[in-house]
Amino acid sequence: xxxxxxxxxxxxxxxxxxxxxxxxxxxxxxxxxxxxxxxxxxxxxxxxxxxxxxxxxxxxxxxxxxxxxxxxxxxxxxxxxxxxxxxxxxxxxxxxxxxxxxxxxxxxxxxxxxxxxxxxxxxxxxxxxxxxxxxxxxxxxxxxxxxxxxxxxxxxxxxxxxxxxxxxxxxxxxxxxxxxxxxxxxxxxxxxxxxxxxxxxxxxxxxxxxxx
Numbered sequence: 545x546x547x548x549x550x551x552x553x554x555x556x557x558x559x560x561x562x563x564x565x566x567x568x569x570x571x572x573x574x575x576x577x578x579x580x581x582x583x584x585x586x587x588x589x590x591x592x593x594x595x596x597x598x599x600x601x602x603x604x605x606x607x608x609x610x611x612x613x614x615x616x617x618x619x620x621x622x623x624x625x626x627x628x629x630x631x632x633x634x635x636x637x638x639x640x641x642x643x644x645x646x647x648x649x650x651x652x653x654x655x656x657x658x659x660x661x662x663x664x665x666x667x668x669x670x671x672x673x674x675x676x677x678x679x680x681x682x683x684x685x686x687x688x689x690x691x692x693x694x695x696x697x698x699x700x701x702x703x704x705x706x707x708x709x710x711x712x713x714x715x716x717x718x719x720x721x722x723x724x725x726x727x728x729x730x731x732x733x734x735x736x737x738x739x740x741x742x743x744x745x746x747x748x749x750x751x752x753x754x755x756x
């Protein structure tokens with residue numbers, strides 16, 4: 545009986561001896577096919593598509609990077625940024641600061657007028673709250689000037705600091721009133737402040753700090 549011996553060059557397959565080289569080629573081919581169908585390979589191709597790892601996508605990405613590096617003025621044809629040209633107005637207490645004090649039988653009212661603002665001459669008043677108190681005609685330390693007001697036309701105004709003196713008889717509460725505008729076009733509502741005139745023996749006009 546002839547014994548079939550295993551040879552390095554032959555292997556039995558279905559009763560026939562096949563060359564070992566054929567089995568090696570079969571194994572290599574199978575490995576390649578399995579590798580192409582593996583999830584790792586499919587994921588690599590998907591990632592390549594998402595990241596644009598192609599010559600065309602690399603070219604597009606380069607153009608985008610260059611565009612991002614350019615200043616906006618170059619891309620937009622040097623379009624200037626919008627400028628807020630709307631005028632800004634001060635609060636009324638900053639535009640017109642009022643202080644008052646008493647000098648014997650005289651009430652002295654001082655207004656600090658911010659540049660580009662003005663007070664209406666005929667809107668400066670002192671009115672007694674107590675009917676027993678008498679207030680005389682005012683005197684001003686400077687002349688008023690004419691201003692072309694957008695609301696009232698040509699009016700007499702004070703566009704600098706102004707001091708007004710009122711002769712008074714008696715004591716009690718008074719109401720000081722003033723009104724002004726900004727030259728840029730804003731007209732403030734009338735402002736009022738109550739003060740207490742002391743008897744002649746006193747020398748200071750004290751504020752109640754409560755607008756009427």
